[in-house]
Amino acid sequence: MNENLSGKQLEDINFLKETIPVLIRTSTELEKSNQLLQAKVVGLEKELSRKNRLAVIGEMAACVAHEIRNPLATIELYSSMLQRRLADDADSAGVTDKIISAIHTLNATVEDILSFAGEINPAFAPCDLRAVINESLALAARHIENKNISVVTKFQDGRMDISADQYMLQRVFLNIILNATQAVDKNGSIAIAATMDNAKASVSISDNGCGISADASDKLFTPFFTNKSKGTGLGLAIAHRIIEAHKGSIEGRNNPEKGAVFTVILPLKN
Ligand SMILES: Nc1ncnc2c1ncn2[C@@H]1O[C@H](COP(=O)(O)OP(=O)(O)OP(=O)(O)O)[C@@H](O)[C@H]1O
Ligand SMILES: [Mg+2]
Numbered sequence: 011m012n013e014n015l016s017g018k019q020l021e022d023i024n025f026l027k028e029t030i031p032v033l034i035r036t037s038t039e040l041e042k043s044n045q046l047l048q049a050k051v052v053g054l055e056k057e058l059s060r061k062n063r064l065a066v067i068g069e070m071a072a073c074v075a076h077e078i079r080n081p082l083a084t085i086e087l088y089s090s091m092l093q094r095r096l097a098d099d100a101d102s103a104g105v106t107d108k109i110i111s112a113i114h115t116l117n118a119t120v121e122d123i124l125s126f127a128g129e130i131n132p133a134f135a136p137c138d139l140r141a142v143i144n145e146s147l148a149l150a151a152r153h154i155e156n157k158n159i160s161v162v163t164k165f166q167d168g169r170m171d172i173s174a175d176q177y178m179l180q181r182v183f184l185n186i187i188l189n190a191t192q193a194v195d196k197n198g199s200i201a202i203a204a205t206m207d208n209a210k211a212s213v214s215i216s217d218n219g220c221g222i223s224a225d226a227s228d229k230l231f232t233p234f235f236t237n238k239s240k241g242t243g244l245g246l247a248i249a250h251r252i253i254e255a256h257k258g259s260i261e262g263r264n265n266p267e268k269g270a271v272f273t274v275i276l277p278l279k280n
Pocket of ligand 1 (some may be wrong): 231
């Protein structure tokens, strides 16, 4: 039969014989990439809807917090008046103290929610990293003393000058330290180390507490994730936003021996 075909037709047939398997291979590869892309789109859609959901939850929470703030201030005012009036009656004074302490806790939660929902614009200024960390420790003193926790700090020699919003950073370290005080048993220990080179400052805060549970490990910085009965789940989410606004990084993992370690890295040139 080949005898009846012209040279040109034979050439075309050979060309097709070579081309068709290549086309089939290419089409299979395209099909595979298409499937991969579709899986990626589904993943991105899920991520987007998670982010939208979080944004909506954040907005709702901020509205509720905002509405709670004013009546709470009124309750605080009248409770303080009551506290003064009942100061001489030991039983009643105990009750009013408890009411006022609960109001302070609620106030802190409301402030956390409002600051989480708001814009984070650090006021960068020169500050000493070791002073910032010491200030955070001072703010956590009551919690540290209550559990008789031993705190060991190891700072690089000399001042550790950085450019940052010192109050925001104080809050970051305070939140991490408070978590550590909640994770350890009585007489537990917390170790804080800070070092600096030309490019970055790093601070690690480790504790010998219960360690990060499996369900918490990939949700540490997710707003409202908590496994504490009295937690809001905003401490690390706020810390993450603040460090992000400083163009740094924050991570938490378990220590191989015991407990957890949180590391904050801050670039020195903003
Ligand atoms: N040092 C730690 N050891 C073990 N688990 C921790 C530690 N720090 C954080 N976690 C886990 O991460 C979760 C989230 O922490 P985060 O500080 O954001 O919220 P919270 O402490 O639960 O509540 P809040 O800080 O708002 O009072 C905690 O509930 C806990 O499960
Ligand atoms: Mg916390």
